[in-house]
Amino acid sequence: xxxxxxxxxxxxxxxxxWRGGVxxxxxxxxxxxxxxxxxxxxxxDAWRARYQPAMEEMRSGRRPFTRLxxxxxxxxxxxxxxxxxxxxxxxxxxxxxxxxxWHRLDPWPDAVAGLQRLKRGFIIAPLSNGNVIxxxxxxxxxxxxxxxxxxxxxxxxxxxxxxxxxxxVDILGMSPGEVMMVAAHxxxxxAARRCGLKTAFVARPREHGPEQTSDLxxxxxxxxxxxxxLELAEALGV
Amino acid sequence: xxxxxxxxxxxxxxxxxWRGGVxxxxxxxxxxxxxxxxxxxxxxDAWRARYQPAMEEMRSGRRPFTRLxxxxxxxxxxxxxxxxxxxxxxxxxxxxxxxxxWHRLDPWPDAVAGLQRLKRGFIIAPLSNGNVIxxxxxxxxxxxxxxxxxxxxxxxxxxxxxxxxxxxVDILGMSPGEVMMVAAHxxxxxAARRCGLKTAFVARPREHGPEQTSDLxxxxxxxxxxxxxLELAEALGV
Numbered sequence: 001x002x003x004x005x006x007x008x009x010x011x012x013x014x015x016x017x018w019r020g021g022v023x024x025x026x027x028x029x030x031x032x033x034x035x036x037x038x039x040x041x042x043x044x045d046a047w048r049a050r051y052q053p054a055m056e057e058m059r060s061g062r063r064p065f066t067r068l069x070x071x072x073x074x075x076x077x078x079x080x081x082x083x084x085x086x087x088x089x090x091x092x093x094x095x096x097x098x099x100x101x102w103h104r105l106d107p108w109p110d111a112v113a114g115l116q117r118l119k120r121g122f123i124i125a126p127l128s129n130g131n132v133i134x135x136x137x138x139x140x141x142x143x144x145x146x147x148x149x150x151x152x153x154x155x156x157x158x159x160x161x162x163x164x165x166x167x168x169v170d171i172l173g174m175s176p177g178e179v180m181m182v183a184a185h186x187x188x189x190x191a192a193r194r195c196g197l198k199t200a201f202v203a204r205p206r207e208h209g210p211e212q213t214s215d216l217x218x219x220x221x222x223x224x225x226x227x228x229x230l231e232l233a234e235a236l237g238v
Numbered sequence: 239x240x241x242x243x244x245x246x247x248x249x250x251x252x253x254x255x256w257r258g259g260v261x262x263x264x265x266x267x268x269x270x271x272x273x274x275x276x277x278x279x280x281x282x283d284a285w286r287a288r289y290q291p292a293m294e295e296m297r298s299g300r301r302p303f304t305r306l307x308x309x310x311x312x313x314x315x316x317x318x319x320x321x322x323x324x325x326x327x328x329x330x331x332x333x334x335x336x337x338x339x340w341h342r343l344d345p346w347p348d349a350v351a352g353l354q355r356l357k358r359g360f361i362i363a364p365l366s367n368g369n370v371i372x373x374x375x376x377x378x379x380x381x382x383x384x385x386x387x388x389x390x391x392x393x394x395x396x397x398x399x400x401x402x403x404x405x406x407v408d409i410l411g412m413s414p415g416e417v418m419m420v421a422a423h424x425x426x427x428x429a430a431r432r433c434g435l436k437t438a439f440v441a442r443p444r445e446h447g448p449e450q451t452s453d454l455x456x457x458x459x460x461x462x463x464x465x466x467x468l469e470l471a472e473a474l475g476v
Contacts, residue, residue, distance in 0.1 A: 069411065123374055133411035136361055136386050148374050149386040153409065171391065173307065173371035 001223065001236070003178050004198055007118055008127035008150060008168060010159075010183035012105075013207040015115075015126070016138065019044045021105035029098050033085050041209055043083060050075035055129060055158050065156055067131040073099045102130070103137035108204065112143050114229020121238035125150040127168050127181065129158050160191030169197065182232065186219040193220070200224040200232055239461065239474070241416050242436055245356055246365035246388060246406060248397075248421035250343075251445040253353075253364070254376065257282045259343035267336050271323050279447050281321060288313035293367060293396050303394055305369040311337045340368070341375035346442065350381050352467020359476035363388040365406055365419065367396050398429030407435065420470065424457040431458070438462040438470055 012018045023040035030036045030043065054071040057063040076099055080087055118124050124145070126135050129152040139146055150168050157163035169176050176196030183189050184204035193199050199222040205212055218225040224235045250256045261278035268274050268281065292309040295301040314337055318325055356362055362383070364373050367390040377384055388406050395401035407414050414434030421427050422442035431437050437460040443450055456463040462473045 123378065131411075132386060132388075132392075132409045136410075140361065140385060146386070147378065148370060148384070150370075154370075154392055171370045172374075173369075 005178045006123040011126045011128035014184040016105035022101050025101035046079045107142045110228040117233040123147045165195040198223045243416045244361040249364045249366035252422040254343035260339050263339035284317045345380045348466040355471040361385045403433040436461045
């Protein structure tokens with residue numbers, strides 16, 4: 001642990017509450033389109049459900065690297081008809097504004113204070129599949145004090161491809177054991193561990209709403225397993 | 239001007255005093271090697287003089303993109319014999335430590351306060367040919383409050399190639415006119431302007447030491463020409 005020099009973070013679910021944030025903006029949108037019988041949380045889930053299949057297109061090489069902002073937009077246009085909303089009834093600027101909901105997500109209550117503390121001892125940066133300007137807009141609005149914006153766009157590869165982790169480590173000029181991946185998702189940590197990174201699990205039991213069943217507990221003996229970023233700072237001695 | 243959303247900065251010479259910082263570390267090194275008859279500022283100049291030729295190897299395509307840390311090391315090994323120091327007499331860890339002098343440069347006196355102020359109104363990021371970990375180490379040590387680390391390594395192209403500017407603008411999800419290049423070098427601003435970026439000249443008349451003759455004044459009608467980052471903040475109304 002004494003060797004760790006940088007902490008890299010999953011963001012959607014680990015640092016910010018994507019479901020709550022997207023639902024908050026979707027609620028107004030659904031009302032405007034007389035679709036407020038729909039639960040905005042379910043709308044957020046449907047939008048997010050198309051995320052992994054879109055990533056898989058890239059990871060498999062069937063599609064070149066594409067920014068998450070572009071994938072979010074495609075996925076939004078795909079789900080609206082499923083929700084009974086005719087795309088023809090939605091103005092372009094309304095679609096563009098709703099797509100930016102992902103730039104305006106709120107951090108979990110401990111995230112900003114925890115990151116500020118961790119930043120004193122380590123380089124801190126997102127290692128997200130979100131693109132740079134998405135991460136930047138989110139950080140400016142929420143006050144996330146990143147030292148740098150790393151991740152899929154900078155590495156040119158999406159998690160959990162090994163290249164996403166290894167290229168990030170290489171850009172940091174470090175060895176994998178000097179970098180710790182922080183995530184609320186066991187699968188992300190498993191992929192990082194296979195690349196030699198240190199791992200920290202932070203439980204986020206409400207990421208998927210009140211009835212979450214996945215990632216409630218650590219599924220491997222991660223280097224650290226905690227319930228908040230403040231506990232992570234404590235465990236790392238900063 | 240009202241459209242500007244991001245400010246991107248040249249770093250060596252514009253944000254930090256590379257000559258003074260390298261000379262400070264070289265002085266100790268030269269003493270250890272009984273070469274303290276040499277002016278450490280001249281040593282810094284000789285090291286830096288090999289920077290543009292090394293960049294040109296990449297810009298011309300004769301060499302693939304290579305991190306500045308690697309180029310600095312090659313250039314250091316090239317100048318030591320010229321300075322009368324036998325490479326065989328220098329331990330590997332001493333060379334590595336001296337090479338990191340570029341990670342430990344001090345900001346000009348107005349830089350940190352100016353960036354803190356500019357950060358309130360704009361996304362601020364380096365657009366330097368320095369690599370990411372060089373910029374990160376420098377920022378952590380000096381307290382440079384960047385929102386992100388952009389530049390040659392992220393863009394995969396060196397200034398003043400158009401790709402260095404245009405890919406950075408693209409990563410920011412903006413149009414060129416929404417991004418302002420801030421530099422103490424007229425040539426950097428000229429290249430940025432050709433790509434459609436806005437331009438701000440900040441005079442740094444001691445970058446090359448007391449007898450500087452270049453870049454003392456703006457050579458074109460840049461959008462803004464000032465003498466410090468605080469004046470830049472004033473001019474931008476933040």
